[in-house]
Amino acid sequence: MQRLHVGDLCGVIEQYDLPYTKIMLPMEFEVDRKTVSPLGIEDKRWEEGQLLFPQRFPRAVVERDKVPLGPFGIAGQLQQRPYIRGGNMFKASWFVESVPAVPKGARYCRHWDLAATKATGRTGQAWTAGVLLAELNGEFWVVHVKRLQGDPDEVRNAILLQAKNDGHGVIVSLPLDPGQAGVVQKRDMLRLLSGFTVRVERETGKKADRALPLTGLCSGGLFHLVRKNDPLRDMWIQPYVDEIVAFPGSPTKDQVDATSGAYATLARGFNYFNNNYHRSDLGVGVAREEGFGDSPNEHLKGKRGQGGARRAYRRQKNF
Numbered sequence: 001m002q003r004l005h006v007g008d009l010c011g012v013i014e015q016y017d018l019p020y021t022k023i024m025l026p027m028e029f030e031v032d033r034k035t036v037s038p039l040g041i042e043d044k045r046w047e048e049g050q051l052l053f054p055q056r057f058p059r060a061v062v063e064r065d066k067v068p069l070g071p072f073g074i075a076g077q078l079q080q081r082p083y084i085r086g087g088n089m090f091k092a093s094w095f096v097e098s099v100p101a102v103p104k105g106a107r108y109c110r111h112w113d114l115a116a117t118k119a120t121g122r123t124g125q126a127w128t129a130g131v132l133l134a135e136l137n138g139e140f141w142v143v144h145v146k147r148l149q150g151d152p153d154e155v156r157n158a159i160l161l162q163a164k165n166d167g168h169g170v171i172v173s174l175p176l177d178p179g180q181a182g183v184v185q186k187r188d189m190l191r192l193l194s195g196f197t198v199r200v201e202r203e204t205g206k207k208a209d210r211a212l213p214l215t216g217l218c219s220g221g222l223f224h225l226v227r228k229n230d231p232l233r234d235m236w237i238q239p240y241v242d243e244i245v246a247f248p249g250s251p252t253k254d255q256v257d258a259t260s261g262a263y264a265t266l267a268r269g270f271n272y273f274n275n276n277y278h279r280s281d282l283g284v285g286v287a288r289e290e291g292f293g294d295s296p297n298e299h300l301k302g303k304r305g306q307g308g309a310r311r312a313y314r315r316q317k318n319f
Helices: 009-015 059-078 152-166 179-192 207-219 237-246 254-267 297-318
Strands: 107-113 128-136 139-148 170-175 198-201 223-225
Touching: 107 152, 107 254, 128 152, 128 254, 139 152, 139 237, 139 254, 152 170, 152 179, 170 254, 179 198, 207 223, 207 254, 223 237, 237 254
Parallel strands: 107 170, 139 223, 170 198
Antiparallel strands: 107 128, 128 139
């Protein structure tokens, strides 16, 4: 069973729990993945690292073949894993635990990684992904992820609706395309998001390089997932974890890149009073979208009432 990525044929079978029998025999035995099938087929090995067929592939041959394969090839070709054991850049153990809520006083940013193609069913097709990230005292929380595959108009409408749902307390962050096309896109998005705090900035470097600061946060226990224990509101979590654990070998990288963008905005100290942001003079409006209704504006409402939230926004706007 060769594995290529989390969205390959085997991954789809596992995701939808299709009626197939899984027989997995890795080259080097892993005790926690021993195969025992309903057909009576059982991996007879018992020691960690035992070879599958030492008469045909002795240890010297296996070690020789590992060199050109590299870590990702070893995982997929020899060990039948879609990613390195325990995770690639991001370890699976970092995302086992979650928290129910973000502490009050946190700053919020939703960064969008953009795509503009409708779903075709093709594996690895890009998504538009908007990751809502919160920060307080150098600690970060992933609160929600919005994903879609749609044409440019559908993407624009989704971004606007989500901004209304998030509220004016959330920075909207967008990537800037190079050249004249980027200038036109920037003006279009600023008009669309009139009334919201918007950051539009060109991204540089490779996706993996932009994601590197997040690994330190994760390993240090400063990066958390917010789980509401509601199947509808938490349905974004498993696809998010699948992608980030397989990254950079995942078939799609949109959610990780959106997380990197949100982190860059919050970590650089951008806020409502920073001139790098574009503001307009429209009033406050909040819409609701099914699946996520935790607007950070609710923290303001809890402290000062809805009128206080509006007054706070006007002070920010007019600074």
